[in-house]
Amino acid sequence: MRNSLHSTAxxxxxxxxIGSHLVDLLLDGGQRVVGIDNLSRGTRNNLAxxxxxxxxxxxxxxxxxxxxxxxxxxxxxxEVVWHMAANSDIVGGMTDPAVDLQATFMTTFHxxxxxREFAIRKIAFAxxxxxxxxxxxxxxxxxxxxxxxxxxxxxKLAAEAVISAAVESxxxxxxxxxxxxxxxxxxTHGIIFDLLTKLSHNPPDLExxxxxxxxxxxxxxxxxxxxMLLICDKADEPRNLFNIGPPDEGATVKEIAMAVSRRAAxxxxxxxxxxxxxxxxxxxxxxxxxxxxxxLGWRPKLTSAEAIQKxxxxxxxxxxxxLPRG
Numbered sequence: 001m002r003n004s005l006h007s008t009a010x011x012x013x014x015x016x017x018i019g020s021h022l023v024d025l026l027l028d029g030g031q032r033v034v035g036i037d038n039l040s041r042g043t044r045n046n047l048a049x050x051x052x053x054x055x056x057x058x059x060x061x062x063x064x065x066x067x068x069x070x071x072x073x074x075x076x077x078x079e080v081v082w083h084m085a086a087n088s089d090i091v092g093g094m095t096d097p098a099v100d101l102q103a104t105f106m107t108t109f110h111x112x113x114x115x116r117e118f119a120i121r122k123i124a125f126a127x128x129x130x131x132x133x134x135x136x137x138x139x140x141x142x143x144x145x146x147x148x149x150x151x152x153x154x155x156k157l158a159a160e161a162v163i164s165a166a167v168e169s170x171x172x173x174x175x176x177x178x179x180x181x182x183x184x185x186x187x188t189h190g191i192i193f194d195l196l197t198k199l200s201h202n203p204p205d206l207e208x209x210x211x212x213x214x215x216x217x218x219x220x221x222x223x224x225x226x227x228m229l230l231i232c233d234k235a236d237e238p239r240n241l242f243n244i245g246p247p248d249e250g251a252t253v254k255e256i257a258m259a260v261s262r263r264a265a266x267x268x269x270x271x272x273x274x275x276x277x278x279x280x281x282x283x284x285x286x287x288x289x290x291x292x293x294x295x296l297g298w299r300p301k302l303t304s305a306e307a308i309q310k311x312x313x314x315x316x317x318x319x320x321x322x323l324p325r326g
Contacts, residue, residue, distance in 0.1 A: 007031050007032070007079045007080075008031065008032040008033070008034060008076055008077050008078050008079055009026050009031050009032070009033050009034070009078070009079065009080050009081070009082055010033075010034045010035075010036070010073065010076065010078045010080070010081045010082065010120075011023050011026070011033055011034070011035045011036070011081075011082045011084060012036050012037070012063060012081070012082070012083050012084055012085035012107070012111060013036075013037055013042065013083075013084035013085030013086065013126075014033075014035025014036055014037045014042070014047065014058065014084070015035065015037035015039055015042030015043055015044060015046050015047050015058075016037060016041055016042035016046070016084060016085070016088075016188055017041075017042075017046075017088075017182070017184075017186050017187050017188045017189070017190075017221070018084055018126065018182060018221060018224065018225075019035070019037065019042065019082075019084040019085070020042065020046035020047055020050070020186055021184070021186065021221050021222070021225055022082060022084065022225055022228075023035055023047065023050045023056065024049060024050055025225050025229070026082075027050060027053055027055055027056060029229075031055070032055045032056070033050070033055060033056050033057070034056075034057050034058075034059070034072065034073075034076050034078065035047065035050070035056065035057065035058045035059070036058075036059050036060075036061050036063065036069070036072060036085070037058075037060065037061075037085070038060065038061065038062045038063075038085075039060055040103075041088055041089075041188040041189065042188060043188075044058075046186045057076075059072050063085055063107040063110055063111060064102060064106055064107060064110055066110055066113075066114070069110060069111070069114050070114055070117070070118075073114050073118050073120070074118060078118070078120050079120070079122065080120070080122040080123070080124065080232075081111060081115060081120060081122070081123045081124070082123075082124045083107075083108060083111055083123055083124065083125045083126065084126045085103075085107050086100075086103060086104040086107065086126065086152075086155075086156070087099050087100050087102075087103035087104050087152060087155075088188065088189045089189065090130075090150050090151075090152045090281055090282075091280075091281070094150060094151055094152075094280050094281045097151045099151070100151040100152050100154070100155040101151075101155060104152060104155035104156060104159065105155040105158050105159050105162075108125070108159035108162060108163070109159075109162060111123075112162060112163065112166050115166075115170075115171070116166070116169075116170045119170075121170065121171055121172035121173070122171070122172055122173045122174075123163060123166075123171060123173075123174050123175070124174075124175040124177070124228065124232055125159065125160070125163055125174065125175065125176045125177065126177055126179060127156050127157075127159070127160055127176050127177060127178045127179065128152070128153060128156045128178060128179050129178055129179065129180055129181075129216075129243075129245075129283070129286060129288070130148055130150055130152055130153030130156060130283065131146050131148050131153050131156050131157040131160065131178065132146055132148070132153075132178075132283075132286065133146060133147040133148050133149050133153070133283070134147075134149060134283055134286075135286065138287055138288065138289040139243065139286055139287065139288050139289060140243070140289045140291075140292070141178075141241050141242065141243055141292055149281055149283065150280075150281030150282075150283075151281070152281070153281075160176055160241075163176065164239055167238045167239055171238070172238070173236065173237075173238055173240070174238070174239050174240065175228075175231055175232050175235060175240045175242075176239070176240065176241045176242070177227075177228055177231065177242055177244050178241070178242065178243045178244065179219075179224065179244060179245075180216065180217040180218065180219050180243075180244065180245035180246070180250075180288060181216050181217065181218045181219070182218075182219055182220075182221050182224050183218050183219070183220060183221065183307055183308060183310075183311035183315075184220050184221035184222065184307075184310070184311045184314055184315075185221070185311075185314040185315060185317075185318060186221075186318075187311070187315055191253065191256055191257075192256065192260060192308070192311055192312055192315050193315060195208070195256075195257060195260045195264075196260065196264060196315060196316065196319045199260075199264050199265050199268075199319075200319060204269075205268060205269040205270065205271045206257065206260070206261055206265065206268055206269070206270045206271065207271050207273065208253060208254075208257045208270060208271065208272050208273065209253075209272075209273050209278035210253055210272065210273065210274070210275055210276065210277055210278040210282070210284070211272050211273075211274050211275060211276060212252060212253045212254030212257065212272045213252060213253070213254065213276065213284070214252065214253045214276070214277065214278060214282070214284040214285060215249065215250045215251065215252045215253075215284075215285045215287075216250045216251070216283075216285065216286060216287075216304075217245040217246050217248065217249070217250040217251075217286075217287055217288055217304050218246065218250060218251055218304040218307045218308050218311075219244065219245050219246055219300060219302075219304075219307055220300075220302055220307040220310055220311060223300045223301065223302060223307070224244055226298070227242075227244045227293060227298055227300070228244070230296060230297070230298050231244075231293070231296065234296045234297075235296065242292055242293050243288045243289065243290055243292065243293065244290070244293060245287075245288040245290055245300075246288075246290075246300050246302065246303055246304050246307065247290060247299060247300070247303075248287075248303050248304050248305075249287040249304075250285075250286075250287055250304045251304040251305050251308050253278070254272075255305065255308070256308055256312075257270050258270065259308055259309060259312050260312055260316075263312050263313065263316050264312075264316050264319070
């Protein structure tokens with residue numbers, strides 16, 4: 001899908017972490033963008049630049065509100081939907097499974113229904129490494145069986161399935177991106193954001209869930225978006241499924257916690273709660289094969305460690321007013 005000048009894209013979750021960066025990038029590429037977000041996690045501040053641009057329209061709405069969704073889409077001449085909206089509170093989804101059912105799966109189901117109704121035939125979908133479950137080898141797009149251990153991963157996998165089925169009936173093309181852990185400015189969740197949120201309350205020490213040995217790949221949001229656009233430009237099968245991530249085996253939670261501590265609260269003790277997992281449903285260790293993506297001509301420039309360092313600096317600057325003062 002070449003990003004044709006003056007085409008219109010719908011971005012769900014537009015005010016969120018990844019969605020807001022995507023909106024800016026699409027606008028920079030000459031597209032008109034319609035953004036939808038219920039602002040449960042995202043903020044208008046994330047869209048501060050986009051809201052000033054004539055090619056952008058923003059609607060605060062819930063994707064499960066079908067009349068509102070239809071009203072937004074019906075006269076917008078949408079060419080492609082970038083479906084970024086989902087529940088990002090994985091722990092909350094394990095406590096109440098209805099959270100992911102409604103915010104991750106049903107949002108996808110309703111978006112597809114409206115796409116069918118208004119003959120929108122292309123979707124780019126933010127999926128996740130969590131669909132794989134626990135495996136002791138490099139994850140390829142063909143890895144299986146897929147047995148997620150969180151409700152978040154289960155509903156993302158169900159969403160992938162319903163998108164695949166839609167290709168048989170009305171979709172011309174679907175791009176499914178399996179994200180790693182993504183970091184960078186405007187974060188609304190994730191380990192760096194969570195640690196800095198704890199520090200903003202001026203605690204006696206920095207509490208870190210687990211024993212610090214959890215190890216996962218991390219990708220900066222700027223490189224994630226670069227890969228997503230390249231995939232949509234070059235991958236033209238009806239169904240296109242890609243892992244996106246760095247070429248290394250990742251960074252540990254301990255390394256991340258120490259990077260945050262050094263930058264935001266030097267000298268503050270770091271305390272690990274223990275256990276190999278940070279929470280119920282946490283996959284403690286995985287790493288990707290990105291050879292399929294490399295065959296399209298793309299590899300990230302930053303390692304996991306470099307992405308973490310860049311993101312720590314960016315998010316710390318955003319938290320600056322809240323950080324404890326030495």
